Structure formats: C-alpha cells, structure tokens
Amino acid sequence: MPALISISRLGKTYRRGNQPVPVLLDINLEIEAGDYVSLMGPSGSGKSTLLNLLAGIDKPTKGSLLIDGVDISALPETELAAWRAANVGFVFQFYNLMPVLTAFENVELPLLLTHLDRKQRREHVEHALALVALADRMDHYPNELSGGQQQRVAIARAIITDPKLIVADEPTGDLDRNSADDVLNLMDRLNRELGKTIVMVTHDPKCAARARRCVHLEKGELMLAAAT
Amino acid sequence: MAWLYLLRLVVKNVGRNRLRTGLTMVGIAVAIISYGMLRTIVQSWYAGAEQSSAARLITRNDSSLAFPLPVSYAGDLRKIDGVSAVTWANWFGGIYIDEKHFFPQFAVDADTYFTVYPEYKISPEALEVFRHERRGAIVGAKIAKEYGWKVGDQIPLKGTIYPGTWNFTISGIYTGADDKIDETQFIFHWDYLNETVKAVLPSQADNVGLFVVNLLHASDSALVSAAIDSSFHNSLAATHTETQKAFQLGFVAMVDTILVAIQTVAYVVILIIMAVMANTMAMTARERTREYATLKALGFSPAFVMALIAGESVAIALIGGVLGILITFPLASAFHAATGHLFAIFEVTPLTVLLQLAAALFVGVMSAIAPAWHTSRLRIVDGLRAVS
Numbered sequence: 001m002p003a004l005i006s007i008s009r010l011g012k013t014y015r016r017g018n019q020p021v022p023v024l025l026d027i028n029l030e031i032e033a034g035d036y037v038s039l040m041g042p043s044g045s046g047k048s049t050l051l052n053l054l055a056g057i058d059k060p061t062k063g064s065l066l067i068d069g070v071d072i073s074a075l076p077e078t079e080l081a082a083w084r085a086a087n088v089g090f091v092f093q094f095y096n097l098m099p100v101l102t103a104f105e106n107v108e109l110p111l112l113l114t115h116l117d118r119k120q121r122r123e124h125v126e127h128a129l130a131l132v133a134l135a136d137r138m139d140h141y142p143n144e145l146s147g148g149q150q151q152r153v154a155i156a157r158a159i160i161t162d163p164k165l166i167v168a169d170e171p172t173g174d175l176d177r178n179s180a181d182d183v184l185n186l187m188d189r190l191n192r193e194l195g196k197t198i199v200m201v202t203h204d205p206k207c208a209a210r211a212r213r214c215v216h217l218e219k220g221e222l223m224l225a226a227a228t
Numbered sequence: 229m230a231w232l233y234l235l236r237l238v239v240k241n242v243g244r245n246r247l248r249t250g251l252t253m254v255g256i257a258v259a260i261i262s263y264g265m266l267r268t269i270v271q272s273w274y275a276g277a278e279q280s281s282a283a284r285l286i287t288r289n290d291s292s293l294a295f296p297l298p299v300s301y302a303g304d305l306r307k308i309d310g311v312s313a314v315t316w317a318n319w320f321g322g323i324y325i326d327e328k329h330f331f332p333q334f335a336v337d338a339d340t341y342f343t344v345y346p347e348y349k350i351s352p353e354a355l356e357v358f359r360h361e362r363r364g365a366i367v368g369a370k371i372a373k374e375y376g377w378k379v380g381d382q383i384p385l386k387g388t389i390y391p392g393t394w395n396f397t398i399s400g401i402y403t404g405a406d407d408k409i410d411e412t413q414f415i416f417h418w419d420y421l422n423e424t425v426k427a428v429l430p431s432q433a434d435n436v437g438l439f440v441v442n443l444l445h446a447s448d449s450a451l452v453s454a455a456i457d458s459s460f461h462n463s464l465a466a467t468h469t470e471t472q473k474a475f476q477l478g479f480v481a482m483v484d485t486i487l488v489a490i491q492t493v494a495y496v497v498i499l500i501i502m503a504v505m506a507n508t509m510a511m512t513a514r515e516r517t518r519e520y521a522t523l524k525a526l527g528f529s530p531a532f533v534m535a536l537i538a539g540e541s542v543a544i545a546l547i548g549g550v551l552g553i554l555i556t557f558p559l560a561s562a563f564h565a566a567t568g569h570l571f572a573i574f575e576v577t578p579l580t581v582l583l584q585l586a587a588a589l590f591v592g593v594m595s596a597i598a599p600a601w602h603t604s605r606l607r608i609v610d611g612l613r614a615v616s
Contacts (some may be wrong), residue, residue: 024308052609057524057608057612070338081527081529082527084525084526084527086527090526090550092522094518096518096612098246098519098522099244099519109523110526110527111528218606
C-alpha cells in the first residue's frame with residue numbers, strides 16, 4: 001500500500017519564556033492508507049503533539065510532514081483549514097460536541113463547509129448516524145445522550161466528510177468499559193469496512209491492542225513501531 | 229451556507245445562559261433608557277430655542293430682564309425700518325392652586341400678540357371675544373385639557389410679582405401650529421394688569437417686560453437689532469435686542485453647566501454598560517474556548533468564530549436596546565406628566581431613537597472586539613486544552 005502519511009525528521013519545540021522546550025525530536029514515520037495506528041507513551045512523551053501535527057492543527061518546528069502528497073507544514077492557515085475540513089476527521093476525548101446543537105446538527109457541522117445542498121446533507125447525516133447506531137437519537141442534544149452515545153455522534157461527525165484520515169485523542173478516556181468497547185468496535189469497523197486510516201493516541205494498552213500497529217514515543221523520540 | 233448556520237448558532241447561543249444574558253439585556257435596556265431620557269431632557273431644554281422664528285426679535289431692558297421698558301417704546305419701534313409688527317408681554321408668575329401647578333402666564337397686548345405669534349392657532353371668534361373681555365384669557369390646549377377648563381370658566385391666579393388674587397375668564401383655547409409649539413401658556417390682557425398696577429403702584433405702571441418685534445426680512449435681524457438699540461441708546465431705559473433664538477438660549481445658558489453634566493452622564497452610562505457587556509462577552513468566550521477551537525479544527529475560519537462572538541454580542545445588545553427604546557416612550561410620558569409643565573415639549577424624537585439604537589449597536593460591537601480578536605488568534609491546540 002502507498003504511504004498516506006510520510007514524516008521525515010519532524011521536530012517540534014515549544015518556548016516557555018525564553019527557554020526552548022523540545023517536544024518531538026527527529027521523528028521519522030510512515031503510515032499507509034487504511035492503517036490503524038495507536039500512539040502510546042507516558043505523559044509528556046509528545047504523542048498528542050504528534051497527533052496534532054498529523055491533524056494539521058499545529059505546525060512542526062522542523063522536518064516535513066506529507067499527507068497524501070501534500071506538505072501540510074507548508075500550507076498557510078487558510079489553506080490548512082480547508083485541508084483539514086476535507087481530509088481529517090476528529091475524535092476527541094471529551095467529544096467536543098456543540099451543546100446547543102442536536103446530534104443531527106453536530107454531525108452536519110463539517111458539511112456546511114462543502115457545497116452539498118440541504119437534502120444531500122440530510123442524507124449524509126442520516127447515513128452517518130445510522131452507521132453509529134444513533135439514527136433514533138438525531139434530535140437529541142448532547143446533554144440528553146450518554147458519554148458513549150456522545151462519542152458515537154463525534155465519530156459520525158468525524159466521518160461525515162469521508163476524510164482520508166481520522167485522528168482520535170484518547171477516544172475512550174472518558175468512557176466506561178462497555179461504552180469504550182462500543183467505540184473501539186466502531187473504529188474497527190471504520191478501519192476494516194470503510195478503509196479509514198486511523199491514528200489514535202491512548203494510554204490504555206487494551207485500547208492500543210485494537211490497532212493494527214502501535215507506535216511508542218518516549219521523551220519526544222520514536223521508540224518502537226510494532227504490529228499488534 | 230455556513231453563514232446562515234452562523235445566525236442559527238448565534239440565536240441558540242444567546243439563549244444559552246438565560247440568567248446572565250437576561251441580566252445583561254436588562255442592564256443594556258436601563259442604560260439605553262437613561263440615555264434616551266437624559267437626551268430628551270436636554271433637547272426639551274433647547275426646544276423653545278429650536279422653535280424660535282428667525283424673523284422675530286426680542287427687545288428688553290439693557291440692564292436686565294428684571295427691569296421693564298416703557299410701553300411708549302412700541303410706537304418708536306414700529307417706525308424703525310425693517311419692522312413689520314410689534315407687541316409686548318409681561319411675565320406674570322401667578323400661582324394656580326399651589327406652586328406645583330406651574331404654567332407660564334403672560335400679560336400681552338391683546339390687539340397685536342396673536343398677529344406676531346401666528347403659530348398660536350385660535351379661532352377669530354374666540355379672539356374677538358378675548359379682545360373685548362378685559363379679564364379674558366386665552367389658554368393652551370394642554371393645560372385646558374389637564375385642568376378640565378372650558379370657555380367661560382373662571383380661573384383665579386394668586387399673584388407673586390403682582391400681589392393679590394386675579395380672576396380671569398377663559399375666552400378661548402389655542403393650539404400649536406405643530407406639535408412642537410408650547411400649549412401650556414396662559415395669556416391675558418396687559419391692560420387689565422396695567423390698570424391694576426396703576427391704581428396700586430402708579431410709578432410702575434405703563435411698563436412692559438419685553439417687546440417682540442417681527443421683521444419684514446429675517447436676514448435683516450442684525451441691522452434692525454442695532455438700529456433699535458441705537459435709537460434708545462440715550463433714552464431713559466437703554467435696550468438690548470437679540471433674535472428670539474438668542475433670547476431663548478440665554479435662558480438655557482443659565483443652566484448650561486447642568487445640561488453639560490446631564491449629557492456627560494448620558495455617555496458615561498453607555499460606557500459603564502459597555503464595560504459590563506465586555507466582561508460578559510469575555511466570560512462567555514472564555515467558557516466556550518474549547519468549542520471555538522473545535523470549530524476551527526473542523527475547518528471553520530477565524531472570521532467565522534469572530535462573527536459568532538460578535539453576532540451574539542450584537543444580538544444581546546440590540547435586544548436590550550430595543551427593549552430600552554420601547555420602555556423609553558411610556559417612561560417619557562410618565563416623566564412629563566410627573567414634572568407638570570416644567571418642560572413644555574417633552575418628546576422622544578426619531579433622532580433620539582436612532583441614537584439609542586446606534587448606542588446599543590456600538591456597545592454590542594465594542595464589547596465583542598477583544599474576546600473575538602483573542603479567540604480568533606487562539607491556537608487550536610491551546611483552545612482544545614481549555615477546561616470548560
């Protein structure tokens with residue numbers, strides 16, 4: 001399979017006052033299209049930073065980051081926002097749904113940046129909510145849904161634009177075991193049945209084991225990339 | 229398409245924290261009411277001057293308005309080039325019932341007064357009755373309505389400048405040519421006043437408070453004023469002549485400092501509510517940092533997020549502003565009624581409403597600038613880490 005993500009000598013350094021704080025050091029990594037990769041490592045290892053860079057919501061200090069042939073580190077902010085809208089689906093630990101919007105409206109949100117008309121958007125949203133088994137909850141507000149259901153709405157939102165890449169930051173971190181299993185099963189299906197490329201940050205070894213590959217980070221360096 | 233959605237999101241966000249939003253709206257409404265009322269008070273003070281005729285001069289004693297002029301000056305005034313008509317009036321200052329029931333009373337020349345003041349509309353029949361009734365009085369429609377007066381009613385006034393109880397019979401009721409004309413005046417015969425003064429204080433008889441001079445051409449006001457004053461320069465009582473507007477503004481100038489203070493307070497109130505509103509919007513934006521970061525992560529532009537915050541701020545301010553404007557009208561009526569005839573004209577003008585609306589919009593926009601700018605520049609990763 002061709003590499004969807006090509007990371008070369010990637011580095012990220014933050015500044016705390018005048019002090020440079022290196023977070024990622026010379027990361028080299030390739031992720032193929034359709035792969036399912038978990039990023040593990042202790043707190044402060046740089047896994048979330050790497051995920052943010054892959055998602056295009058942060059910029060590296062050095063190195064190159066090619067996604068489907070596009071060097072996103074070189075894109076200006078406006079183009080990067082458009083690129084994210086078209087290519088990345090986000091799944092956050094705390095779901096990050098808009099509390100004033102229904103499940104339907106939350107899932108519809110990314111489609112507002114496309115040229116789809118209302119009828120087409122409705123079809124897409126209904127399909128996505130059916131996929132996450134929440135078709136009967138589309139008019140519910142987030143506070144009327146359980147944590148697991150909210151995360152499934154977030155997953156529906158992540159796949160609604162049919163992105164190449166889904167990034168998930170601790171997607172089960174706020175869920176009980178059963179809900180977490182539901183979410184992980186759903187992500188399995190997205191990967192195996194729909195061929196979505198997924199990169200997931202997790203602390204949980206059981207969660208990481210669901211991925212095809214596990215990448216370990218330690219103090220900003222890539223330690224190991226192992227098949228699970 | 230996203231912008232249409234933005235409006236829906238703005239509306240939903242406005243109703244999100246109902247207590248805080250409601251209190252903010254009430255605060256804005258109070259500020260807008262205060263601004264509207266204070267502006268109306270200031271405008272009412274200037275209303276007399278605004279309605280002055282450009283072709284009308286006031287001639288008074290050069291020393292002070294407190295000193296009279298001989299009524300004999302009227303004949304000399306009529307001879308001056310550029311003068312079309314002359315009349316005179318004395319401030320009476322009587323009390324009806326008690327001091328709280330104030331309305332202006334003037335002793336005037338019955339034959340000429342309503343010719344010089346055509347803006348006071350009265351039927352020829354009533355005017356004819358007035359001219360032939362020594363104790364007759366013409367009253368404004370507003371006070372007639374307020375006290376339930378009708379033609380033929382006997383009205384007693386207790387004199388303050390001119391002691392004693394003065395009885396009048398209402399001969400007619402005048403209305404203003406438009407709604408800006410004062411309809412609270414009580415007008416009666418100078419002859420009636422003068423005859424009584426002549427009997428009691430002969431030395432003060434045959435005097436008038438001021439002359440009102442109508443011009444053939446308004447553009448001649450400066451020349452005619454100078455001509456009048458120079459013709460009486462070496463007389464028993466020198467005169468000071470000015471346009472009716474300048475004369476009215478002279479009264480306003482006596483309370484000029486108070487008016488400036490009132491205007492300042494009106495603007496300070498707006499600034500205070502702007503600070504309160506800015507704080508509310510800053511709190512709102514801070515609470516929703518993660519939501520805004522999520523929107524940006526999904527691909528929405530910083531401009532969209534700015535518009536979301538600004539839209540909410542403007543919506544809250546405008547709703548509060550419109551509420552305030554709607555309340556201003558009945559409040560102004562109540563205030564006018566409560567203050568008796570302190571203000572002859574007390575009207576919330578369209579310009580005031582427009583300025584109230586503009587003030588609300590200004591508060592909404594200005595309050596949103598800092599939080600909208602800050603949020604639009606916030607790094608997505610920092611926003612996503614924010615604790616709701």
